[in-house]
Amino acid sequence: MKALAWASAVLLAVLAGVFLIFQGLQDFDLSEYESRPIVFSFDGYSVTGTLHLPQAKSPQPENPALVLLVHGDGPADRYSGGGYLPLISSLLDSGMAVFSWDKPGVGESDGNWLSFAMEDRARLAATALATAREQPELQASPTGVLGFSQAGWVLPILAEDPAQGDFFVIVGGAVNWLHQSGYYTRRRLELAGASSTTIDKALAQTAKDEERFLDRDFSYQDYLDSGMDKVPMPEDRFTFASRNAAADSTTALARISAPVLTMHGADDLNVDPGFNSGVYRKSLKDRNPANRFVILPGATHALLRAEAFNYQLEGQMPDWSKALFTVLGRRAYAPGALDTITTWISAQAVPARDRPTSSDRSN
Incomplete structure (x- = not known):
């Protein structure tokens, strides 16, 4: 009997492991959602991305919120080498549409992203947002931007114009380049x-x-x-660094009226979480009642679980860690990371007529 009980326990553990692996791998498969390529022109170059809609079958949800993804540093494609996929899956499961593109000079996009200043990157994001808003399902949708790391210098420039978004999420952002x-x-x-x-x-x-x-x-x-x-x-990287070394978002932050969520991992090895979260709070706390400034325990620069994924550069991540990320999918994120993002965006991404007034919020 003991042997039978032991064998049953082992079998259950194996089955549970297989289920979790299958569940994690599903987060990298977006085939169940409707997707379409979108190509737009920016400064004479062709930029290509993919729009994902939250359901595979028509009709789509009426006016789903649109989340525009803005890359951090490096030659990132529209999925950041697959790293975005669990996040995109989570956003789609929450009823949101997602649009991301290959950086200029990467994948199917022309140009060279290293020729850009942060102001250029903000103009590119604005062009991408305007293009996505032209899609029939999104013309009346609330829209916002979710940016990572270096995008912390892009989003404040974009958000200075209230017409550019209904909400902004900055993950692992820094205020001052130096x-x-x-x-x-x-x-x-x-x-x-x-x-x-x-x-x-x-x-x-x-x-x-x-x-x-x-x-x-x-x-x-x-x-x-x-x-x-x-x-x-290389010389183009030197040019990029020279153009952006003076980047500081303090002035732009003081002009933002739209809701902003900033998130930092407490174990961030790239950006000082306490310092930057503090600056964001000081600059934005009185700008909008929906603003939040989160430092997530046990989280990395990208909000992943620090115990398994905390490296300064992606190239430093060992093969076992990469494999674990694939197995875990969205569970690779630190507890609360994705829920905080999707819940906060959902609260902001409502039609203007349904949004609470200041008096409603005080009740």
């Missing part, structure tokens, strides 16, 4: 086991080096001659 660079360097050295003296010296040198990027006369040849990087960045 401050973020210093934090990243500190955490990188700490992870490498450097002493406090070594870290302090490195940060002082990094600050001097970064300040040079603010000088318009600092050329690529000057950069190469300086020897500030053991492995020099």
Whole structure:
């Protein structure tokens, strides 16, 4: 009998594991939802993305909320190499439409994203949003933007214009480019086991080096001659860094009236969660009663579970961690991450006539 009970327990555990694996893999399959390619023109280049609608069968929900995804740094395609898929699945399951595109020069899009300043990225996002709003199902939909990391400098520019969105979600955003660079360097050295003296010296040198990027006369040849990087960045990456080194969203934040949700992982290795969440709170707390500023325990820069996925660069993630992400799907996110995002967006994404007034909110 004991052997039978043990075998039954093992079988149940195996079945449960298979079910969880299957459930996780489903989050990477969007075939049950209606999708359509969308191509639009930006600065003379062709940009291609995909719109996903929340149901596969017609008719679609009336005026589903539209969520525009804005990439962080790097040569990201419309799904960020598959990393967006569990998030997109979660948004679709919550009745929202989702639109994302290949960055210029990536996938099916022309151009070169490294030629962009943050203002250019904001114009691109505005063009993408206007294009998506032309779809028949979305012409009367509430619309908003969800951006990651570097998009923290894009969304505030976009949100200064109230017509650009009904809600904005910033995940892992930083307010000041140079401050973020210093934090990243500190955490990188700490992870490498450097002493406090070594870290302090490195940060002082990094600050001097970064300040040079603010000088318009600092050329690529000057950069190469300086020897500030053991492995020099390519010229187009240097140009990108030079154009954006002065990025600071403080002024734009003070002009935003639309609802904003900011989310940071408490274990973020790339962006200082306490500092930046504090700046967002100071700048936005009185701008809209719906604003929220969340620091999620046990979460990474991308709001994943820190115990399994906390690396500064995607290339540092070992194969076992990548495999685990595929197995877990949306469960790879820290507890509460996706629920917070979808619940908050749902609360904002209602037709204007149905939105609570200030007096309603006080009751």
